[in-house]
Amino acid sequence: MIKIKVPATSANVGVGFDCLGLAVSYYSTITFDNSSEHLVITGSPKEFQNENNLVYQAFVKGCQFLDKPVPNVKIGIETNVPVARGLGSSSICVVAGLKAASVWYDDAISVDQLLVLATEMEGHPDNVTPAILGGLCVSFLDDQNKPQIIQYHVSDKLHFVAMIPDYEVSTHAARKVLPTSMSYADAIHQVSHCAVMTKALELGDSHMIHVACDDRMHEPYRAKLIPDYSQAKNITEQLGGTMYISGSGSTMMAITADEKSADQLAANAKAAFPRWNVRKLAVDSFGVVSEVSERGKVLHR
Numbered sequence: 001m002i003k004i005k006v007p008a009t010s011a012n013v014g015v016g017f018d019c020l021g022l023a024v025s026y027y028s029t030i031t032f033d034n035s036s037e038h039l040v041i042t043g044s045p046k047e048f049q050n051e052n053n054l055v056y057q058a059f060v061k062g063c064q065f066l067d068k069p070v071p072n073v074k075i076g077i078e079t080n081v082p083v084a085r086g087l088g089s090s091s092i093c094v095v096a097g098l099k100a101a102s103v104w105y106d107d108a109i110s111v112d113q114l115l116v117l118a119t120e121m122e123g124h125p126d127n128v129t130p131a132i133l134g135g136l137c138v139s140f141l142d143d144q145n146k147p148q149i150i151q152y153h154v155s156d157k158l159h160f161v162a163m164i165p166d167y168e169v170s171t172h173a174a175r176k177v178l179p180t181s182m183s184y185a186d187a188i189h190q191v192s193h194c195a196v197m198t199k200a201l202e203l204g205d206s207h208m209i210h211v212a213c214d215d216r217m218h219e220p221y222r223a224k225l226i227p228d229y230s231q232a233k234n235i236t237e238q239l240g241g242t243m244y245i246s247g248s249g250s251t252m253m254a255i256t257a258d259e260k261s262a263d264q265l266a267a268n269a270k271a272a273f274p275r276w277n278v279r280k281l282a283v284d285s286f287g288v289v290s291e292v293s294e295r296g297k298v299l300h301r
């Protein structure tokens with residue numbers, strides 16, 4: 001059996017629209033096993049238990065890339081990461097399927113190839129890159145459509161609290177509300193703030209994180225899709241934290257510089273939104289990991 005563990009990702013990190021992404025300590029585990037039937041999928045909502053399942057599509061893409069037959073397979077999806085909440089559930093599926101195809105055929109897909117294939121499937125590199133590599137990644141597609149990536153360290157001083165609403169925002173819908181162009185002044189604002197944000201996260205400088213995390217590209221438009229945006233932001237800022245919309249929402253991610261504030265923030269958010277999933281998270285620095293086992297015995301990781 002092949003077991004693939006993939007971290008959730010928080011894309012954009014406020015000011016890095018479509019280029020920044022952070023892997024966080026919230027995981028899905030997906031298993032792949034031999035099967036006598038063509039395809040068996042367990043653990044996923046009924047609507048996804050068919051050939052259109054994104055995990056299976058990515059598995060097929062990986063096999064085809066390697067010019068290998070697509071085997072009969074039993075896929076078990078164990079996921080806590082909710083769908084359409086801005087935590088990269090689709091990237092998890094894509095990365096898991098491709099990685100499993102690679103492991104199935106003796107690790108035949110290199111990390112660089114994995115990054116290219118996953119970006120092709122997802123359409124943008126900001127979630128799949130940290131899901132594969134871990135940590136905070138900045139990525140863009142070069143003129144040959146190849147992802148170019150730099151990883152940043154994130155200071156251990158920082159604490160993250162994900163406030164995950166009990167309602168979805170689909171990435172497709174959240175991209176439709178964005179304007180098609182922006183002014184030169186806004187572009188300057190965005191580039192400068194994004195550059196400062198990466199360094200501020202590396203330093204754990206909560207003041208600079210707060211001033212840098214002022215987005216003009218997507219957050220003002222997407223905030224309207226999240227009815228509780230202002231209240232969540234107030235809860236965060238009352239404790240000196242900084243909040244941004246994770247990916248395309250609906251999750252809002254708070255960053256604080258000390259554990260006590262993170263605990264208090266999580267408690268306040270839970271009290272204000274009892275039906276939400278509020279979780280303290282750390283940065284995941286490994287990205288996707290795999291394990292191969294036979295009759296319960298681990299053969300290799």
Ligand SMILES: Nc1ncnc2c1ncn2[C@@H]1O[C@H](COP(=O)(O)OP(=O)(O)O)[C@@H](O)[C@H]1O
Nearest residue numbers: 044048054083084085086087088089090170171
């Ligand atoms: N367990 C799953 N099985 C199959 N597909 C899934 C699963 N989880 C998520 N997906 C796919 O990912 C899509 C959600 O992606 P998206 O709207 O980008 O939200 P997110 O922010 O969670 O990535 C779903 O519509 C579905 O196609």
Ligand SMILES: N[C@@H](CCOP(=O)(O)O)C(=O)O
Nearest residue numbers: 011018086087088171247248
């Ligand atoms: N850059 C994308 C990121 C979408 O992330 P997701 O986790 O919501 O799928 C965007 O902002 O549209």
